[in-house]
Amino acid sequence: MNRQMPALLKPFVMLTYVLLLAPLAIVIAVSFGASPTYQFPPTELSLKWYRGFFGNPEFVRAFFSVSLVLGFLAAVFASLLGVTAAIGLVRFRFRGREALEAFFLAPLFIPEILFGAALYLTYARLGIKPSMTSLLLGHVVVCAPFVIRNVMAGLVGLDPRLEEAAMSLGASRVQAFMKVALPLIQSSIISGFIFAFIISFSDINLALFIAGPNSTTLPVYIFNLLLFEGDPSVAAASTLQIVIVGLLIWLVQFLFRPRALL
Amino acid sequence: MSTAPRRQRPYWTALVLPLALYLVVFLVIPFIHIVVLSFYTHSPTRIWTPELTTANYVGLADASFLTVLLRTLRLGLFSTLICVLFGYPLAYFLARAQRRVALIGLFFLVMPLMVSAVIRTFGWLVILGRNGLVNGAITALGLERLPLLYNETAVVIGLANVFVPFMVLPLMASIERINPALEEAARNLGASWPATFRRVILPLSRPGLISGCLLVYSAAISAFVVPMLMGGARVRVIGRQIYDQLLISYQWPNASAIATLLVIATTSLAFVVLALMRRSARQEQGA
Numbered sequence A: 001m002n003r004q005m006p007a008l009l010k011p012f013v014m015l016t017y018v019l020l021l022a023p024l025a026i027v028i029a030v031s032f033g034a035s036p037t038y039q040f041p042p043t044e045l046s047l048k049w050y051r052g053f054f055g056n057p058e059f060v061r062a063f064f065s066v067s068l069v070l071g072f073l074a075a076v077f078a079s080l081l082g083v084t085a086a087i088g089l090v091r092f093r094f095r096g097r098e099a100l101e102a103f104f105l106a107p108l109f110i111p112e113i114l115f116g117a118a119l120y121l122t123y124a125r126l127g128i129k130p131s132m133t134s135l136l137l138g139h140v141v142v143c144a145p146f147v148i149r150n151v152m153a154g155l156v157g158l159d160p161r162l163e164e165a166a167m168s169l170g171a172s173r174v175q176a177f178m179k180v181a182l183p184l185i186q187s188s189i190i191s192g193f194i195f196a197f198i199i200s201f202s203d204i205n206l207a208l209f210i211a212g213p214n215s216t217t218l219p220v221y222i223f224n225l226l227l228f229e230g231d232p233s234v235a236a237a238s239t240l241q242i243v244i245v246g247l248l249i250w251l252v253q254f255l256f257r258p259r260a261l262l
Numbered sequence B: 001m002s003t004a005p006r007r008q009r010p011y012w013t014a015l016v017l018p019l020a021l022y023l024v025v026f027l028v029i030p031f032i033h034i035v036v037l038s039f040y041t042h043s044p045t046r047i048w049t050p051e052l053t054t055a056n057y058v059g060l061a062d063a064s065f066l067t068v069l070l071r072t073l074r075l076g077l078f079s080t081l082i083c084v085l086f087g088y089p090l091a092y093f094l095a096r097a098q099r100r101v102a103l104i105g106l107f108f109l110v111m112p113l114m115v116s117a118v119i120r121t122f123g124w125l126v127i128l129g130r131n132g133l134v135n136g137a138i139t140a141l142g143l144e145r146l147p148l149l150y151n152e153t154a155v156v157i158g159l160a161n162v163f164v165p166f167m168v169l170p171l172m173a174s175i176e177r178i179n180p181a182l183e184e185a186a187r188n189l190g191a192s193w194p195a196t197f198r199r200v201i202l203p204l205s206r207p208g209l210i211s212g213c214l215l216v217y218s219a220a221i222s223a224f225v226v227p228m229l230m231g232g233a234r235v236r237v238i239g240r241q242i243y244d245q246l247l248i249s250y251q252w253p254n255a256s257a258i259a260t261l262l263v264i265a266t267t268s269l270a271f272v273v274l275a276l277m278r279r280s281a282r283q284e285q286g287a
Helices: A009-031 A049-054 A057-091 A097-108 A114-127 A132-156 A160-168 A173-184 A186-202 A204-210 A217-228 A233-256 B011-039 B064-095 B097-115 B115-129 B135-142 B152-176 B180-188 B193-204 B206-221 B225-232 B238-247 B252-286
Strands: B039-043 B048-050
Touching: A009 B039, A009 B097, A009 B115, A049 A057, A049 A233, A057 A132, A057 A204, A097 A132, A097 B011, A097 B252, A114 A132, A114 A186, A114 A204, A114 B011, A114 B238, A114 B252, A132 B011, A132 B135, A132 B193, A160 A173, A173 A186, A186 A217, A186 A233, A186 B048, A186 B097, A204 A217, A204 B238, A217 A233, A217 B097, A217 B115, A217 B206, A217 B225, A217 B252, A233 B115, B011 B039, B011 B193, B011 B252, B048 B193, B048 B252, B064 B206, B064 B238, B097 B152, B115 B135, B115 B152, B115 B225, B135 B206, B152 B180, B152 B206, B152 B225, B152 B252, B180 B193, B193 B206, B225 B238, B238 B252
Parallel strands: none
Antiparallel strands: B039 B048
């Protein structure tokens, strides 16, 4: 540790982390309690709220058939669009390149509630019924910037001489890219894909506006139950979300060391 | 940098065009539509009629909306200040920590950010609720329960907690760029810690600080879930107003006018952030 840091810094940082993580820790603790109210600390341990979660077909549907599927599909489409766009932005110089990059990253800066409202009104005007597809189309917009950021960071850090070497040995430019550069930025693509999945999986603001009755996502279902004070199976569902997101972030951070987190 | 300019046939259009077209259809057109709708006339029977009017904007100058607007801006300001208070020391710590410590610290910062805001708010409901952690401790001491939820303080706590990573990440990037030798030099020349902070670290980290503040502020004034769950009916904010007018009272032109103003406010803030990030990236390349 840097000995020049003031003595109070470390305890204050610890306090900040406690405040930051307390809500998550408490949700996890409540999910393992036996009390039918949100009791903390739990007086006895039980798995009954997990049984409650898996015994509720609407919860299971929101989790497995909607949120997981949606997150996966959003990540696939965001990666297809995002990886190609990132290659175009890094590997070519053209007029308006910086403006185009800003345009591609714009969804990061637009509040999701406004984007949700805008999509809701557009769908309503065109007579498109809210469904999983309509929600997916919106999620791809907000997920793509995370792919672009990760892949651009990977490409910028790549030594162009590697591809030049391949080309001097007879590979075409496209071949050199596919066989040399692409495998080297694999980890950036995977971390972009994982971030895209998480963004869709955790999204609530878009889903509140454009999820239909048959495409209620897990966060929306949790939100509705919290408004009407449901039982702690909400905590069990939340814990599953926390565990999945935590594992994925851990995977990205410790396996791939992403250079573009935000 | 790494890639030399290549003047070839425009392959790049084939690469960037799919996403560009996608964003035009699913991002640009919906926002243009919202602006158009904000000038339409409200109709109680058909929701809107395409007669142009500025009534939706003029109508916003009434007392009840201004109360909501001022409250939203105030809550945004307070949560931003709290994020600076807690975020700055954390950002400095992470920027100067050893690599291993920084990685773990970053994990516990990014992980909560990526968990749905609903779940993080849920945790605060358990802490601050009527039968929650704090009130449990208070009643155990034989005191009266406190109304901790459903007021502006609760919303500020929730917002600050949810958005503090937006403050820390750009700030951390900014502080990392400051050469530690500068701090050591100031210290060796006899500057106290507060003086070193005020005269060296703070001025050099200003781009990150401003970016962080704007990101937090823009997220806080457009928040919906946190004010809804922690503020209840009493703490109405703009996000809630838009949601209710769209999905409950079907006042679409009116809601579009509010949304348009909020889009203008938040995108102007975003432009400043982007410009600042570009500038500090260029400075680093130049250095």
